[in-house]
Amino acid sequence: MKLNAARFIPSLRWGREYRASWFATDLAAGATLGAVMVPVGLAFGELAGMPMAGLYAAIVPLVVYALLGSSRQLVIGADAAISTVVAVTLAPLATGDPVRLAILIALLALAMGLVCILAGLLRLGFMADFLAKPVIVGFMHGLAIVIFVGQLPKILGIRGAGQTTLAQFSHVIRSLGQLNVITLTIGVMCVAVILVLRKLTPRVPGMVIVLLGSLAAVHLFRLDQSGVAVVGEIPRGLPSLTFPSVSLEDVRAVVPIAFGAALLAFSDTVVTARAFASRNNQQIDANQELIALGLGNIASSVTQGLPISGSGSCTAIAESSGSRSQLTSITAAATVACVMLFLTPYLRMLPSAALGGILIAAAYSLCDFGEFRRQWHFRGVGLAGALVVMAGVVGIGVMEGILLGVLFSLVLVLRAVAFPHDALLGEADDEFHDMDHRSDARPVPGAVIYRFSGPLFFANCGQFRSRIEALSENGADMPAIFVLDASVIFEVDLAACETLIEVNNSLSKKGIHLAIVQLRKRVKVTLARGGVIAHIGEDAFFPTIAAALATIRNKPLKSSHSAGR
Numbered sequence: 012m013k014l015n016a017a018r019f020i021p022s023l024r025w026g027r028e029y030r031a032s033w034f035a036t037d038l039a040a041g042a043t044l045g046a047v048m049v050p051v052g053l054a055f056g057e058l059a060g061m062p063m064a065g066l067y068a069a070i071v072p073l074v075v076y077a078l079l080g081s082s083r084q085l086v087i088g089a090d091a092a093i094s095t096v097v098a099v100t101l102a103p104l105a106t107g108d109p110v111r112l113a114i115l116i117a118l119l120a121l122a123m124g125l126v127c128i129l130a131g132l133l134r135l136g137f138m139a140d141f142l143a144k145p146v147i148v149g150f151m152h153g154l155a156i157v158i159f160v161g162q163l164p165k166i167l168g169i170r171g172a173g174q175t176t177l178a179q180f181s182h183v184i185r186s187l188g189q190l191n192v193i194t195l196t197i198g199v200m201c202v203a204v205i206l207v208l209r210k211l212t213p214r215v216p217g218m219v220i221v222l223l224g225s226l227a228a229v230h231l232f233r234l235d236q237s238g239v240a241v242v243g244e245i246p247r248g249l250p251s252l253t254f255p256s257v258s259l260e261d262v263r264a265v266v267p268i269a270f271g272a273a274l275l276a277f278s279d280t281v282v283t284a285r286a287f288a289s290r291n292n293q294q295i296d297a298n299q300e301l302i303a304l305g306l307g308n309i310a311s312s313v314t315q316g317l318p319i320s321g322s323g324s325c326t327a328i329a330e331s332s333g334s335r336s337q338l339t340s341i342t343a344a345a346t347v348a349c350v351m352l353f354l355t356p357y358l359r360m361l362p363s364a365a366l367g368g369i370l371i372a373a374a375y376s377l378c379d380f381g382e383f384r385r386q387w388h389f390r391g392v393g394l395a396g397a398l399v400v401m402a403g404v405v406g407i408g409v410m411e412g413i414l415l416g417v418l419f420s421l422v423l424v425l426r427a428v429a430f431p432h433d434a435l436l437g438e439a440d441d442e443f444h445d446m447d448h449r450s451d452a453r454p455v456p457g458a459v460i461y462r463f464s465g466p467l468f469f470a471n472c473g474q475f476r477s478r479i480e481a482l483s484e485n486g487a488d489m490p491a492i493f494v495l496d497a498s499v500i501f502e503v504d505l506a507a508c509e510t511l512i513e514v515n516n517s518l519s520k521k522g523i524h525l526a527i528v529q530l531r532k533r534v535k536v537t538l539a540r541g542g543v544i545a546h547i548g549e550d551a552f553f554p555t556i557a558a559a560l561a562t563i564r565n566k567p568l569k570s571s572h573s574a575g576r
Contacts, residue, residue: 041338114261155375165198
């Protein structure tokens with residue numbers, strides 16, 4: 012019973028292994044993390060159109076994940092990607108009504124939570140690996156551009172306008188004559204301070220420094236009277252427990268968004284959790300992460316918070332502060348709760364430009380420009396995919412960019428299985444090797460030895476047949492035997508069975524014997540059901556390449572089976 016409980020509630024496991032010497036550092040790391048999550052939560056909430064929702068997402072959901080997540084390091088919360096999804100997909104549906112926007116945000120978090128839990132129960136954790144690297148690179152850079160353009164009005168002190176990123180940027184260019192120099196100075200200084208401190212002293216929380224510094228500047232110099240926009244009144248107190256009251260129309264509008272957002276959130280969560288777990292010689296359970304993330308999103312939904320995912324920046328802050336367990340997240344949640352209870356009046360004069368600067372710095376952290384160069388050097392199609400996804404995010408929309416990324420990943424998967432590696436084998440040192448990789452390997456006289464590596468099914472049967480036809484006609488002398496090394500064929504379908512029969516018939520017409528070697532037992536059973544063995548006969552199957560070649564070295568061959576059989 013204890014083992015089962017620990018499986019579904021991982022905190023029981025790390026709780027039993029907890030050391031007293033970790034307690035002080037976990038508390039200190041949690042307090043530091045909580046201080047950082049205040050400006051971060053406000054910034055991401057502002058990005059989504061609901062400033063308080065970013066703070067609410069940093070309380071109860073952190074505790075839920077701390078108890079149920081399989082990672083001891085990961086910190087969850089509102090992040091740039093999911094907040095941007097909310098901003099560009101839900102805000103237009105709310106048509107400027109903050110109450111409706113709050114309902115839609117809660118519904119999205121609830122729907123994401125249910126999708127994640129269902130996927131976890133169905134053991135679909137492998138889906139975290141589905142988005143290809145070029146897709147992630149393109150999406151993150153596109154997202155950075157969307158955030159940057161969206162925050163330009165805040166740091167320039169102008170009114171924003173436009174539904175799309177391109178329209179917003181066009182409006183900014185036309186409105187440059189109205190910029191507020193003081194606001195611009197605050198925004199630029201905030202970005203510079205965060206990035207410089209991140210580079211020089213990562214342990215110093217630059218976002219907290221920016222929050223305190225900009226608050227002090229507004230108070231000391233009364234900058235709010237010089238046209239600098241401030242956050243204004245922030246409600247004091249903790250979020251209440253409520254359930255979103257929605258219509259069927261709302262559900263229809265939000266559910267498709269929830270699937271894309273859930274895939275994005277889960278992929279980000281698992282990638283981050285695995286990265287930090289590997290650095291600490293630990294492991295995570297992807298399916299448990301799905302369930303924990305789902306319950307965390309449901310907790311955020313009923314406490315008026317934003318949808319959440321893994322936060323790489325907050326996790327890095329916690330680790331650099333000495334975090335050893337999820338007690339850090341629980342302490343951070345308590346710190347944010349204390350701010351909500353006692354310190355919100357002091358945040359009233361926080362300039363909006365500071366929040367814009369925090370978001371632009373967060374957008375910059377999403378970028379890794381060297382990845383474009385790596386994609387180009389590794390494979391040009393990767394760079395093309397990254398650029399297409401980035402253009403889709405910026406030019407069409409965030410959800411459309413995710414869809415483009417999924418389609419691109421599907422194309423890569425289909426391309427890999429439809430065009431698997433194959434090889435022409437030759438003999439060297441009494442063994443058989445790929446002649447492209449082994450220069451001393453020589454063709455066997457009177458034989459073609461061909462290895463096909465991968466599943467043989469409808470998508471690659473045409474290529475398989477064409478390759479065998481070309482090899483069997485290559486050269487002046489017709490081979491006596493065509494040896495198919497099937498050791499790496501691990502799956503076949505009915506189309507493959509029909510193709511093998513056709514290949515055997517074609518080779519038989521040319522007087523070439525087909526020999527299939529090293530076939531897996533499970534695959535042979537499938538071929539039998541598909542009528543292949545009945546057609547070409549048991550004598551066409553051999554345990555090794557050498558055994559097949561012995562038939563032409565020791566005795567003359569007869570034609571396999573007539574083409575008309």
